[in-house]
Amino acid sequence: MKKGVVKKVLTAVLTIAMVTSLSACGTKNNSSQTTNTTTENKKAADYKIVLLLPGPINDQSWNATNYAGLLECNQKLGTKIEYVENVKASDFESTFKEYAEKGYNLVLAAGSQFDEAVATVAPNYPKTTFCVVNGSKAVGSNVAPIFPKEYEASYIASIIAGNVTKNGNFATIGGFPNTPMEHLMDVYEKNSVEIAKKRGISAAKATRAYANSWTDVALGKQMAEQMIDNGSDTLFVYANEVGLGSIEAAKTKGAKVIGFSSDQTKINPNTVVASVVFDFKTFYVWAIQQYMNGKLTGNTVHEAGIKEGIFLPVYTDNITKETKDAVDKGIQDFKDGKVDLKKLFVK
Template identity: 30%
Template sequence: MRRARGMKLAALAIAGSLALAACASDEPEAGGGGGSSASGDLQIGLAYDTGGRGDRSFNDSAYAGASAAAEALDGEVEEFSPNDDGSDRAEGLAQLAEAGYNPVIAVGFNYDEVIADVAADYPDTTFAQVDGSVTLFDGSSKGENVTGLLFAEEQGSFLAGVAAATKSETGNIGFVGGVQSPLIEKFEAGYVAGAQAVNPDITVQVQYISPAGDFSGFSDPARGKIVAQGMYQAGADIVFHAAGGSGQGVFEAAAEAGARAIGVDSDQYETVGDPALQAVIMTSMLKRVDNAVEDFITSYSDGTVEGGTDIVNDLSTEGVGLSYSGGFIDDIESTVDDYTQQIVDGQITVPTTPAN
């Protein structure tokens, strides 16, 4: 159910308590830390998903795209991180719009229930939502001033499954999901399908860190490590995570087990910041949130944004794919390329929901 109108007053009332910080880095990075404010006319609002900036994954990728656009266009980025239970997401979006930031970008499907109301309250503000379609579950639109930035996660994850099955020496691999949800199940479905395309008899262990509705699974490395340890102990030699900040724990478990792991969203070989963990990251399933956010902001600046539509980033647009950092999968590049082309040509249709 949508919230009642009156977001503007609510936003002003809590202005002093929101964690907003103006950041436009001279050298945009996906890591933590602040930057110097820019003085240009472009004022970008960026509202993070659970965990905020510093996850070395999903949120950091969005920041990298926003800060790159700000640097190129002489703009400024204002950041908002929701509280632990996410109850202030609507107020955060409204505060950004009320303060004059435009466009405002919401990162993650968790903004589904609030962005439509905020967009209606601020019809002169252009909004975008990463991982959120402009169409709500009841078929209604979030508004003509909202653009959905979507990804074919199942396609990139299929390639991750191909890589895992091709490189596995035990015929046993794993998948760790942060929170059981339709979005993360797309990663699972693609990964399992890709692995089975290479080896129909492969064992794929699947476990989620937290159940549907409990988003702590995206920001709990300790629990991520425990889940991954169980998979390695049960015979897996490669584990793919789609768990945000919890993926750090998966990498730690891989290092202790002398096994391999697959990162997600960003090229985590480059972002993990620890040589011992870098050594176990075989590849990462790239979800180019950075490119999607930067392209959207550039289109806004050019005046070419078409509101009320979804932009889908898939293998054909290089919106998803695999990283080759570290050289661990260089020897199977032709195999990955072959499956990529089959998907792009429509010879393979990758499932978006798990088989069981």
């Protein structure tokens, strides 16, 4: 081949190579720009989010409270969060897998009972963020529980109970004896008894029982009846639907109930004389905003409580001004750092 021909061939090859290289660079840049634009323009409604509930949305307790948070997010933020109610423990893992495999961005689950299932499933679906509401286990880069410091809410409830009781005999019923439940019960019982004793009721005491159920209404009624028959005049129940049975028993036998989680005074204001409401509308909006802003990070339990304003006392006409003032003072003392509730935990 002549030199002139070789030169022309080389020039042509180099030209093709340069065009190909430039074309490839151009394609890469466009792809990058498209990805960034998609992320920047992603709207709240574009996120695929689902909330799993262990009970019905009309239980007037835990499930209803979480459902209210979902509705507030959809209305205020423009999200389209879906929900599944009455998810059984035997279906926890399969339900998590179902939504992760459908490509959901965020799977919420209401209750610490979901912790173990998340720990099992989450490692296999790194593109999905798993968030247990009231969860305490954050092992995994895509596991980011949010935790309302319930023992701070039970502290408010204890101030009401300590001032409401006539004989200082407190009955408490929990769903299951997990760590968060034990802590909130510890705070409630110790503080309410202390307040009653300061009022001159020297024999004040608290009796605790666990239903080992969230749904057995009849069991809740039976347990409450027995505790009232044994002298308890003030009940505090945190066990979802089980609490409905306890309220019915208290109504029949004339005991008083301090509602918890949702506004249970609506059930019967002469029985449930006050409630400590979890403002999960505020809590959920905060959590979803954290997620959409990339701040709901894994390996971290994201907490909120009295200082974040998510626990609100609700009173009936049965509550005196003195009791309301005591609650206000207790909340302010806590905010001022004068109260260390963790010292009340039973080790």
